[in-house]
Amino acid sequence: GxxxxxSPRYKVAKRGQDVALRCDPISGHVSLFWYQQALxxxxxxxxxxxxxxxxxxxxxxxxxxFAERPEGSVSTLKIQRTQxxxxxxxxxxxxxxxxxxxxxxxxxxxLTVV
Amino acid sequence: DAKTTQPTSxxxxxxxxxxxxxxxxxxxxxxxxxxxxxxxxxGPQYIIHGLKNNETNEMASLIITEDRKSSTLIxxxxxLRDTAVYYCIVRENFGNEKLTFGTGTRLTxxx
Numbered sequence: 001g002x003x004x005x006x007s008p009r010y011k012v013a014k015r016g017q018d019v020a021l022r023c024d025p026i027s028g029h030v031s032l033f034w035y036q037q038a039l040x041x042x043x044x045x046x047x048x049x050x051x052x053x054x055x056x057x058x059x060x061x062x063x064x065x066f067a068e069r070p071e072g073s074v075s076t077l078k079i080q081r082t083q084x085x086x087x088x089x090x091x092x093x094x095x096x097x098x099x100x101x102x103x104x105x106x107x108x109x110x111l112t113v114v
Numbered sequence: 115d116a117k118t119t120q121p122t123s124x125x126x127x128x129x130x131x132x133x134x135x136x137x138x139x140x141x142x143x144x145x146x147x148x149x150x151x152x153x154x155x156x157g158p159q160y161i162i163h164g165l166k167n168n169e170t171n172e173m174a175s176l177i178i179t180e181d182r183k184s185s186t187l188i189x190x191x192x193x194l195r196d197t198a199v200y201y202c203i204v205r206e207n208f209g210n211e212k213l214t215f216g217t218g219t220r221l222t223x224x225x
Contacts, residue, residue, distance in 0.1 A: 093157070104160070
């Protein structure tokens with residue numbers, strides 16, 4: 001497709017369950033970012049990939065959060081033992097280079113932990 | 115932390131120009147001003163960016179003051195579809211620099 005695709009669009013998880021969120025960036029885009037957006041707040045940075053290399057994971061809130069991009073295209077954000085405070089929209093963005101002319105964001109995955 | 119200050123909310127009449135201010139008094143010489151917007155239930159959308167000169171594209175105009183401590187995003191003829199949260203962000207253009215969002219301005223276009 002022409003845009004960044006994220007799946008699932010919505011996810012409800014029971015507390016303690018593991019979840020995996022998928023991001024399909026625009027084909028050929030080198031840079032990929034994950035953001036977390038709590039209700040009523042702006043997106044907050046989680047992690048950044050350049051091709052398959054994870055260059056910055058300083059925004060991951062705990063060691064329960066793990067991201068990968070093994071072949072430099074599709075990326076997965078995994079959250080282990082989900083907690084209620086993990087409820088948020090998780091956004092993925094990609095760019096051809098470093099985003100100097102803007103990133104393209106997906107519509108996000110809304111995660112609700114009950 | 116976000117390095118910008120924006121009003122929490124604004125209204126604008128449909129068909130009029132919407133002028134969204136942003137203060138970035140601590141901006142450094144190599145930081146650009148970026149604007150994104152986020153329509154309900156969608157991801158943020160890039161609008162425009164600039165360093166020190168005014169910029170215009172098909173979506174908007176960006177006016178940056180000479181001292182670069184503030185800027186204004188102008189939507190020349192606002193439509194109902196421009197209702198969104200608008201984020202002003204300062205960022206270096208060194209490739210892998212992440213975006214640091216604040217809480218933005220919620221712009222409501224009034225019919």
